[in-house]
Amino acid sequence: MSLIVFKLTLPPLLILAASLAGRRWGDAIGGWLVGLPLTSGPVAAFLAVQYGPDFAAAATNGSLVGTAAQACFSLGYVLIAQRGWLAALVCGTAAYALAGLLLQSLPLAHWGFFLVALAALIGAARFIPHRAAIRVTVPTPWWDLPARMLIATLIVLTLTAAAAFVGPKTAGVLASFPVFGTILAIFAHRISGATMAIQVLRGMVLALYGFATFFFVLGLLLTTAGVLPAFLAALACTLLVQTGALRLLRRGHSLKAA
Template structure:
């Protein structure tokens, strides 16, 4: 089971990187922002744990989602001021751990958590527009991206190491800590660290902006999962959550395309 989880992580990071090769940084980020890693991990939790425990982890993940947005925005801001990738990585993870801890101290009803989680990506997109302006003008970053095969291997290896630590922790640590671990964007840590030194700040901001767009689907997945688990069975809740994630992703993609044409 553990190896299957790692295989899903490797596949998702590889697919996002291949999407960047074909369609550009923004599409890669949007794909990585979807719950392609946290979703399957959560489904495994559903199989292995009682429904109440899985619902608690889903809610804890939603509580931490604004901190996930802060992680991506902080990394983008660091890229725009010329910080190296390792400084952006350190600052971004400080933001998500500190922000996640602060949010965990709040006692909010589930409805308020839903609202914050669904609003956070919209706020993140506004912040990313500011980052894009700070990044300045340069060559277009919307087309295919050259990524050597050796770099693909390093991306996957880095994601596997990080995913292994998160999965092992999510199974044994308290619910709030498990939720924070699931909210940490594995691809959001790995992909910009390779994008920034090779392709620059503009490309990194485009990648992270796409990632924020993908988090609309992430939020929809966990909101629907938590909302349906008490009254429905695990299988129904899982199917409803997956359908919500795909619907949200499609809606955001179509809206983004329409705005881009305008």
């Protein structure tokens, strides 16, 4: 019963906190926040509790594949952004699916998937153009926050229940789809135009370095250090990487503004 309670409360609370922070400090920071493992992190924790550390460790490879696929999603969206949000969404989703399908079949070790994720992020950051900082919070309808919280809860419940059937790696890939980054980018695109959506996705790409670090460290330690120490170490490493990414994001904005 306690596990169900955690599944019903932890994901929506994380999404609520990240969404409110994005509204407070602007959509570029919102994109940085939604790049964190706000749904895939809880999914990994519940997989470890339900199916054991070995299963959850295997799922981290899928999450690293998902990291690379998120970079492909962002790049695909940005390349078509000037043609409208719907065409950009279709292109980004197709890029995610294709990258996830191809990369998860590679016979790589854990560190190999990590290097693939880093290479994809570097490529995406290189080709997603940097825009001048626009500190704007996109107005959203009243149902936006409840919908995000509900979606996060449904993702966690569905993937933890289906993981035994689809396998750990596929579960990791599915859990990594940028649902909330997509929502934020579409709202920004529809209300403020393609430039704002590009800013959101650039912030998300920078945040994904921390995302990749989280699952790399988690996969290394789950079967050797135990579940709780592995998650604490992964979280600590992620926060260090995220601090650097946030400084880079702010520095780039300051240079552009100057």
